[in-house]
Amino acid sequence: xxxxxxxxxxxxxxxxxxxxxxxxxxxxxxxxxxxxxxxxxxxxxxxxxxxxxxxxxxxxxxxxxxxxxxxxxxxxxxxxxxxxxxxxxxxxxxxxxxxxxxxxxxxxxxxxxxxxxxxxxxxxxxxxxxxxxxxxxxxxxxxxxxxxxxxxxxxxxxxxxxxxxxxxxxxxxxxxxxxxxxxxxxxxxxxxxxxxxxxxxxxxxxxxxxxxxxxxxxxxxxxxxxxxxxxxxxxxxxxxxxxxxxxxxxxxxxxxxxxxxxxxxxxxxxxxxxxxxxxxxxxxxxxxxxxxxxxxxxxxxxxxxxxxxxxxxxxxxxxx
Amino acid sequence: xxxxxxxxxxxxxxxxxxxxxxxxxxxxxxxxxxxxxxxxxxxxxxxxxxxxxxxxxxxxxxxxxxxxxxxxxxxxxxxxxxxxxxxxxxxxxxxxxxxxxxxxxxxxxxxxxxxxxxxxxxxxx
Numbered sequence: 244x245x246x247x248x249x250x251x252x253x254x255x256x257x258x259x260x261x262x263x264x265x266x267x268x269x270x271x272x273x274x275x276x277x278x279x280x281x282x283x284x285x286x287x288x289x290x291x292x293x294x295x296x297x298x299x300x301x302x303x304x305x306x307x308x309x310x311x312x313x314x315x316x317x318x319x320x321x322x323x324x325x326x327x328x329x330x331x332x333x334x335x336x337x338x339x340x341x342x343x344x345x346x347x348x349x350x351x352x353x354x355x356x357x358x359x360x361x362x363x364x365x366x367x368x369x370x371x372x373x374x375x376x377x378x379x380x381x382x383x384x385x386x387x388x389x390x391x392x393x394x395x396x397x398x399x400x401x402x403x404x405x406x407x408x409x410x411x412x413x414x415x416x417x418x419x420x421x422x423x424x425x426x427x428x429x430x431x432x433x434x435x436x437x438x439x440x441x442x443x444x445x446x447x448x449x450x451x452x453x454x455x456x457x458x459x460x461x462x463x464x465x466x467x468x469x470x471x472x473x474x475x476x477x478x479x480x481x482x483x484x485x486x487x488x489x490x491x492x493x494x495x496x497x498x499x500x501x502x503x504x505x506x507x508x509x510x511x512x513x514x515x516x517x518x519x520x521x522x523x524x525x526x527x528x529x530x531x532x533x534x535x536x537x538x539x540x541x542x543x544x545x546x547x548x549x550x551x552x553x554x555x556x557x558x559x560x561x562x563x
Numbered sequence: 564x565x566x567x568x569x570x571x572x573x574x575x576x577x578x579x580x581x582x583x584x585x586x587x588x589x590x591x592x593x594x595x596x597x598x599x600x601x602x603x604x605x606x607x608x609x610x611x612x613x614x615x616x617x618x619x620x621x622x623x624x625x626x627x628x629x630x631x632x633x634x635x636x637x638x639x640x641x642x643x644x645x646x647x648x649x650x651x652x653x654x655x656x657x658x659x660x661x662x663x664x665x666x667x668x669x670x671x672x673x674x675x676x677x678x679x680x681x682x683x684x685x686x687x688x
Contacts, residue, residue: 331649331650333649334649335649335669335670335671336575336578336649336670336671338670339575339649339670339671339672340578340581340671341671342671342672342673343578343581343582343585343673344581346585346673346674346675347581347584347585347588347674350588370671381650381652
């Protein structure tokens with residue numbers, strides 16, 4: 244019985260094969276299916292292409308925004324320089340008059356009028372502070388004043404530390420040197436680079452009023468990872484594969500709040516008390532480093548510490 | 564002791580007043596001030612100063628012009644000139660040095676700094 248049933252099925256199938264047009268329909272169906280598969284693949288490819296284009300567009304937009312921000316920053320700095328030169332003369336003259344008037348009054352006032360002498364001292368300090376701000380603005384608004392000579396960067400670091408040693412000692416800061424030997428000499432303006440390190444060490448001391456550790460490192464490295472201003476783009480300062488001398492100044496102090504990290508190099512930005520900081524220290528640092536066609540970066544975690552990394556050019560570009 | 568003669572040329576009236584008062588108070592200097600450098604050569608010939616303190620940026624005639632005038636005059640040419648200026652850059656110094664300026668003092672300065680500079684220059688004479 245089973246045998247006869249199978250036979251019947253086979254014969255039915257066999258009979259379908261022989262239906263005129265069935266083979267043609269199957270072929271057509273196969274083609275439709277293949278077209279459907281191809282279409283799906285094409286859509287998938289198009290979606291992938293679209294994703295890549297979107298990603299590239301996003302990267303370009305990000306880069307454009309960065310370049311725009313850099314341009315705005317550069318223009319801002321140039322404007323500060325122009326303004327500084329313009330106002331310097333006008334501000335320094337009245338400051339000179341104030342200081343000399345204070346000198347006159349200091350001699351005229353009887354020594355027993357201690358309160359009045361204290362007032363004069365405060366006036367004098369304020370006038371000098373105003374002068375310091377104008378001088379700082381003036382000094383770093385002129386890139387042409389760079390007096391670069393070949394220098395041993397470790398020697399520059401050590402002489403700079405010497406100038407802030409008392410403050411570091413007073414704040415119970417332990418200095419840990421990790422300076423590499425036989426580093427290539429750098430073509431830098433020694434006075435200005437000393438100013439950079441003095442400002443960084445001073446800031447570190449201020450960040451550790453109850454003590455801490457100050458790590459000072461120097462080493463030679465090959466730049467391998469693309470970062471801001473490091474890469475093979477037109478406006479990058481360092482090319483990938485280029486050798487650079489790195490100086491790191493790292494403290495274990497109170498750190499910088501995330502919101503403030505992108506403002507710390509702006510002129511007049513300070514988190515210090517009014518009479519303690521002019522808000523120009525790190526602006527000066529960045530201006531000097533940029534004058535040397537080098538880079539400075541900062542990493543910080545609030546409550547854990549701050550690390551400044553200076554990437555120095557060692558190629559002949561500094562000689563141009 | 565004979566008082567040394569100091570001539571100050573500056574376009575800031577108050578600066579001239581207070582500097583004159585402070586210097587003369589020491590009893591060591593006789594001070595003549597000029598707000599405008601237009602008649603500088605004739606004034607110098609009349610007063611015969613031992614030293615001239617000169618501002619650089621002045622409206623009618625600037626420090627550079629004043630130096631040129633003085634250095635070209637046989638009577639005034641040997642008087643030491645010290646510039647007092649708010650713009651005290653290396654470039655300014657180079658220009659003024661070429662014109663015969665012997666020293667520089669950046670504004671603002673305190674009375675003691677000014678006196679120290681005057682004495683230093685007078686001793687070099």
